[in-house]
Amino acid sequence: MQRKAGWLDKFVDDLPSQGWFQFLSRHLVVPYWIWRDPKPVLPGGPRPSVQPSESVQRMMNLIMPLKDPSPIGRARAALAISQNVDEIFAGLDNVGTVHNARFLLLDGNICMLSVYDGDFSNYIRDFIATIGSVFDAVMKEVEGGDAMVPTTEHIEEFIDWVCAHDLFQAPDIATDLFNLQDAAKGIAPGSLPHDLRLLPRELILQLHSNPNISLGGGYRAYPGYSAAQVRQKFGVGW
Amino acid sequence: MSRIDHSQLQGNILRGYRFGLVRHMLLEVTDRATVRAFLGVAAQGGGAEVPAITVDQPPDKTWPRDQKPASCFNIGLTFAGLRALGVAPGDLATFPTEFREGMAARATKLGDFGESAPRAWSQPFNRPEQIHLVASIHADSTAELDKVDTQVSRAFAVRGRLDGYALAQDKVYFGYTDSISQPKFSHVKDEVEPIDPYGTVLLGEPTRQEGLKFGVPTPQVLGHHGTFNAFRVLRQHVTAFEQYLDRAATELLNHPDSALVLPLDAQFSDGEKPLDRHGMLREVVAAQMCGRWRNGVPYGSSPDTMPDPASVPLTEYDYGRGSRCPVGSHMRRTNPRGGAIVQRIANYTRRLVRRGMSYGPIHTEGDSEPEVGLLGNFIGASLGAQFEAVMCDWLNLGLQDPDITGANDPLIGANSSETSWFDVTLRNGGTIRLRGFPRFVSTRGGVYTFLPSMPAIRYLARLKG
Structure with a gap:
């Protein structure tokens, strides 16, 4: 039988809504824990999985900071996409494993969001092998991009760079965060006990290291077929 | 020069x-x-x-x-x-x-x-x-x-x-x-x-x-x-492989489309002795899983009989639309040659030099059979673009063709008997799906x-x- 909450329970439960407690947490408790238990930046992109039988689809949320985030710089980035859009789409088509891709200007970033099948590195490598010279125009507008132009001659660096600028994908099962944080510190997942009650604190600390993240695997209206399987079903050729 | x-x-x-x-x-x-x-x-x-x-x-x-x-x-x-x-x-x-x-x-x-x-x-x-x-x-x-x-x-x-x-x-x-x-x-x-x-x-x-x-x-x-x-260091589970060939051959022998797998009047030997129909179907399954008959002849070049390897070109062939060599076979997965694949620009780009020798038998207490296998070297200028690309998307996911996506390489893939499947091709273009085979090759180490x-x-x- 559940115990009736006493005054102390009610006090503690009410703390998060108290202004003084929020102030204390923001300016004292959280900075203390960031100092005490800093979290490594968790890597971007999908994590390798053992048997992706349920879905072969993967997400990319690539956030590329612009060299010049002013309206002029953002306009240059927009032009770099729009002037080459046919080639970029043809390149994505030739990769063969891409479901959809789109570009956004978001504050001082140009973002490429896409859904693709299988391995991340193969997707990026084949994309660059097909239209690297065109994508170089985009990279020239991006902070740190000059060092990777031409991308066809810096393919490994470019793949690592994209991985570092792809958003961390938060696990669908919240407690998996413990394992990911352990793995980032070189600790074998599952080898340390974790107190479930500390999960909110771990999330707050992680969001300090990874301010922008993708929340879970997202919604799918149909099973996770490959792009080629979908095209085959529609009879449009793959 | x-x-x-x-x-x-x-x-x-x-x-x-x-x-x-x-x-x-x-x-x-x-x-x-x-x-x-x-x-x-x-x-x-x-x-x-x-x-x-x-x-x-x-x-x-x-x-x-x-x-x-x-x-x-x-x-x-x-x-x-x-x-x-x-x-x-x-x-x-x-x-x-x-x-x-x-x-x-x-x-x-x-x-x-x-x-x-x-x-x-x-x-x-x-x-x-x-x-x-x-x-x-x-x-x-x-x-x-x-x-x-x-x-x-x-x-x-x-x-x-x-x-x-x-x-x-x-x-x-x-x-x-x-x-x-x-x-x-x-x-x-x-x-x-x-x-x-x-x-x-x-x-x-x-x-x-x-x-x-x-x-x-x-x-x-x-x-x-x-x-x-x-x-x-790749361990080969020989007993499990041969037992599975037995099981699959029996299934094909009793299948209503058995004649479409191999003509009823087919006759060939394993190079030493003539085979009965069950024995021949075993070899067909082995050949379709690999892409070559066990004597080395490309399966697509001779799907109805296992000829003398000296009589058939062993490397000069391609995978056309009508090839009987299954797209899910080991060889076709690792090198699709000029055949159509989803990753249109990737034909011939993930080639590897392979150098291997067998090892074993190693007797270990508690092991059901002596360990044998292959010491394999897979050489290429980019591990990521060649070895890993083949292992990940082609060998173990089958992304290169929608008909095999979700299935692993039947010979060396990371299979489990609960989920594995492989489509045997038929003479009329159809297929029979085989299921239930375990992992035949496991990794014992590597660097x-x-x-x-x-x-x-x-x-x-x-x-x-």
Whole structure:
């Protein structure tokens, strides 16, 4: 039988809504824990999985900071996409494993969001092998991009760079965060006990290291077929 | 004329030696100065106490009979090995990520989980930080292997030895003739497959994909004309494989479409004795799973009978729309040749040089059968773009064709009997789906190594500090 909450329970439960407690947490408790238990930046992109039988689809949320985030710089980035859009789409088509891709200007970033099948590195490598010279125009507008132009001659660096600028994908099962944080510190997942009650604190600390993240695997209206399987079903050729 | 200086390449990259025996020594650098001195002598033709590193020769020439050495000796270094020899951190950082992380860290991508997971790997692979060099000795006698082994052991701490041998007729333990098709570089003509550019295996050379260059680690002398190797110890579960062939043949024998798998009047032998229909269907299943009959004949060239391999071209064929060779077969997955694939620009771009020898039997208490398998080397200029790309998307996911997506390679894939499936092709274009086969090949260990050029080995020998 559940115990009736006493005054102390009610006090503690009410703390998060108290202004003084929020102030204390923001300016004292959280900075203390960031100092005490800093979290490594968790890597971007999908994590390798053992048997992706349920879905072969993967997400990319690539956030590329612009060299010049002013309206002029953002306009240059927009032009770099729009002037080459046919080639970029043809390149994505030739990769063969891409479901959809789109570009956004978001504050001082140009973002490429896409859904693709299988391995991340193969997707990026084949994309660059097909239209690297065109994508170089985009990279020239991006902070740190000059060092990777031409991308066809810096393919490994470019793949690592994209991985570092792809958003961390938060696990669908919240407690998996413990394992990911352990793995980032070189600790074998599952080898340390974790107190479930500390999960909110771990999330707050992680969001300090990874301010922008993708929340879970997202919604799918149909099973996770490959792009080629979908095209085959529609009879449009793959 | 080739601008590749073959005298400056290690000899085990562009060709196989065709010796009967191999010994791979897994070595740790415990005394940096001693190892550097060893490498310096080894790269300058060897000495009384140090074997010479075998270099390549013009590959259109074989060794004259009287000039073939008694043994060949080559080395590969792990990332930990390069660090142990004192390569500067800034240069170490220029090696590709997958090599820096090492094979064990890439396990999930490679299908190494469950019984193949690195935590289950045998010694010394369960301590990858101790493996700095893999030294490979090829010879025709154990005495020659031992002679070089003794010389090597003086300079290194030996963490493990793996002995392999060539089975008769280039067979592997599942009974297939192996090593038939390899990348062909500019010196060999082939009527069907295109020539592979040297950049397939040599860093700094143009690759198959126009303009695409793999990064050459710095300094130039260290990285140029080096290559990478995925060294794998692959256990073959022979009993499980043969038992599954029995089961599948019985299923096909009793299937209403049995005549579409193999004509009812088909007659062929296994090379020694005539086979009954069940025996022939066993061979059909083995052939469709591999893409070749077990005697080496491409299945697509002769789907209704297993002919004498001397009577059929073994490498000159392609996978057209009507090919009976299943798209899910091992060979077609690992090299789709000119056949249609989803990744339209990837044909011929993920080629690997394969060098392997069998090992075993190893008797272990509690093991249901003696361990046998393959000591495999999978060589390419980019582990990520070649070895891992094949292992991940083609071999274990089947992304290259929507008809096989979600199924793993039937022979060496990371299968489990609960989920595995493979479509046997029929004469009318239809298929019969086989299910329930276990994993036939499991990983017992492995490391990624860098195979340096001769100038690179001399550079390593000259490092200070």
